[in-house]
Amino acid sequence: MNPRHNAPASLALVQDLVNTWFGHLSGGADDGLATRADLARFCREHGVDVAEDDVTDDEVALARVVREGVRAALARHDDAGREPVDGEALARLAAVAPDLPLHVGLAGDPAALVPVGGGVRGLLADLLGRAVTAAGDWPRLKVCRHPRCRAAFFDRSRNGSGVWCSMAVCGSDTKKRAFVERRRARSQAG
Ligand SMILES: [Zn+2]
Known part of the structure; x- marks a missing residue:
């Protein structure tokens, strides 16, 4: 993905979780959250020290x-009225x-949303809280409109x-398909 579509720090966790899986235009992609080891690695990469056995x-x-x-939820930031939620x-x-x-934690200023639990659940709670704390950035985190991609991008x-x-990959592929469909419709009509 184009690095300019990386989310700001407040939403990197959310984007990274969503993008543990997204479709690739050339066949299926591996699911980055298939096993306990995958999830433990994801937690460690995001600052929560969790062992696979935990x-x-x-x-x-x-x-x-x-x-x-x-x-x-993110798909609504783009798809409104276009695709079923x-x-x-x-x-x-x-x-x-x-x-x-x-x-709500008031130990620091500004106040923070603090997960009650730790480990995996704490990380997931923290992640959901970003939808609130990221405020104006949240609507800019979107899901690619290409039905076989659906990656999160900022x-x-x-x-x-x-x-x-990616305009070069998903955008042009979609436009190509639309062109082919229009041509087919025209030739059928004629
Ligand atoms: Zn895409």
């Missing part, structure tokens, strides 16, 4: 529910979110109109 299969499943729920993914996230509590365009993680 991670449960339930937590791997939980992390994937959070990932797809967040992807569905993945309501099932949002509902699954809503069902587990109460198990990922945060409290839209730095002046007017916030970006829809592709």
